[in-house]
Amino acid sequence: MNLLKDSFEFGLHTQINFGIGRLQELPSIIQKYQYKNILICTDPGIANSGALDRLETILKSENISYEVFTEVEPDPTIRVVKKVEQLYQEKNCDAIIGLGGGSSIDTAKGVSIAVANPGDLTQFEGKNQIPNRGPDIIAIPTTAGTGSEVTHATVLKDEDRKYKMGILSEHLHPKVAILDPELLTTLPRGLAAITGMDALSHAIESYTSNQAQPITEALGLHAIELIGKWLRPFAADRTNLEAASNMMLASTIAGSAFIWGRVAAVHALSHPLGGRYNIAHGLANSLLLPVVMEYNLSSNFQKFKNIAALLGESVHDLSDRTAAGKSVKAVNELVTDLEIPKSLKEINIELSEEEIQVVAQEAFDSGIANANPKNVSVKDLISIINTIK
Template identity: 45%
Template sequence: MGTITTFQTTRRIVMGAGAIAKLGEEVRRLGGKRVMVVTDPGLAGTGLVDKVEDLLKRERIAFARFSDVEADPSYETAVRASEKVKEFKANVILGLGGGSAQDVAKVSSILATNTGGVSTMFGIDLVPKPGLKLILIPTTAGTGSEVTPIAILSDHHEKLKKGIVSQYLFPSVALLDPELTLGLPPSITVATGMDALIHAVEAYTSVNATPMTDMLAMQAITLVHGSIRTAFANGGDIEARSKMMEGSMLAGMAFANAGVTAVHAFAYPIGAEYHIPHGVANSIMLVPVMEFNMLGNIPKFANLAGMLGENVAGLSAREAALKAVEALRQLSKDLQVPARLSAFGVKDADIPGLAQGVMKVTRLLANNPRLLRLEDAERIYRCVL
């Protein structure tokens, strides 16, 4: 018998330069009368949030703002956001920003309609019923959160990042406008763009990959790898920004169904403990984890080399797979990605505890193409110490 697979994604996607102008129309289509805008203070300081809210004003749609979302947001932040949602009696939530703002918007949506508290929802399919109508507007090309049923929150007590996975976290609408990313500084362009590329690479090499997720991941890799250097060097290039945003979305669709693997499992403990930005943490761990994982699926890694622009003519599958790893190493160098954990205060004595944290991320390690042991985790961390 053949393998039975499922695929799910956001039901409505509005995308293209200038698409933000459709916001009022989309809110009205959902029956929105009172909108809670969930964002972060940095974005609020740029004036972009004001411009988005002006679009709601023109449609005479009441709105309020929650702008206290921090990087790697805690579950307490999501609870506070949900309290604001209830207080304002919002019937639509608008998540505006990067992955952190979108994830808090997602969780505040389900907390507004479910009882039991956020701690009861960590895990897979533990959200009892749908949340409020949700519109997600990414301002980075990275997380793909607008097309995933996943929200990641930090538990500072356990020094871990925890995930909620539920069909009820898919937004009603994803609105993608690459013009919103034109002002991103190079460092954020790289951190978020590498996150998108890693989503695609991990989805492609996941043990749960399917022909459909492979198709999405391959196109995402082609788009992001082919445009990230330009977006980094010339942030005003709208064509590069458009390809980055499309690639990020496709990568999100791929990993939402195939899953990510050990790169993310390694990134979570160092992100929670040392507050290393998620995209940077992933980028630091990418090459050593790919070197380790390569033996788990040499044919796929060999194919990956071609997607990354490497000439593999005449090479064996193993030689081509190594070319993929080297291509990712060179990309990190070109984009000036931080290379060492020690730059963030990590010490050798910290490695055993961090490695134990990796082994707790069983949801992701189950997707990994190679069995990972505790001693492997320690060795991989030390490769980039």
């Protein structure tokens, strides 16, 4: 970016409360904004983990009125959003808490849209299509990965089309995000691994994107450094609060980066793979990230050299080209150490040529890959999918 010629925008619209034990501050936040009846939106895993009980105990101690929905699905769907919206309306709620991973927070965002904007949610697909801001959202993440607690986006599955639909709007920024690392301690190891890789993909894609700008680059670099240092120890022991704290911070920083720096070919492909074949988002990103990085290396050897160094590779006395290649090596080794599958075959998914063509076309048509640092065609996307078969 040439600062003498180019301009950029950056804004973070969510109040962040970070720290061990900060969940206890939820009642004061509710009282500050004068919410009268909160709808808690979460999933069965969180309901069974003890995190929901902890939240309810805090609310009951201050006599705060609330309702609970515990049926959020791993890939949030329009169908579930409409169910939660009905409960919200029936119980006269006035704000929403998204407690959980990206699915719970994205569902809460979908409900906020639906409450204030009647009609089919598919009409709001894309950027800035939502006319009315809905009820406030308090995001309380229990994973370190999606960054949804600070983003202006929600991804909802349209089951009729087997399609993951992105909705982006300034109305979707949560009002407040409570980042309490203690909420990560019951996360299963496998989920900690793939959500951490999701955060890494956000950081790397926003840093290398053709939409990157100085602030998003700085955020992306710091997130990459934190994840390179702390993801392995966090996956090994989720009760390690130092590792949990750093991963939660890295996830939110990476989320802040890709609001404006954007994601690219990794996410363009992971959305249709998830929508059509129910591949967890973080897992799809883990499969795709090193392959897409390899494809993009020549777009900016210096940037990928920087990534390699932050992920612990020695790049001293190496050419920029050779050092850049070490970034791919570092990510592949991280995936190996986290025991994440490296191919679709390992997760029992075999795609025909026709299916690969459909996924690649959907990825291209989504426009997400427009931010890729190296131009990418449908043919290129097909080649990337074939690499992870």
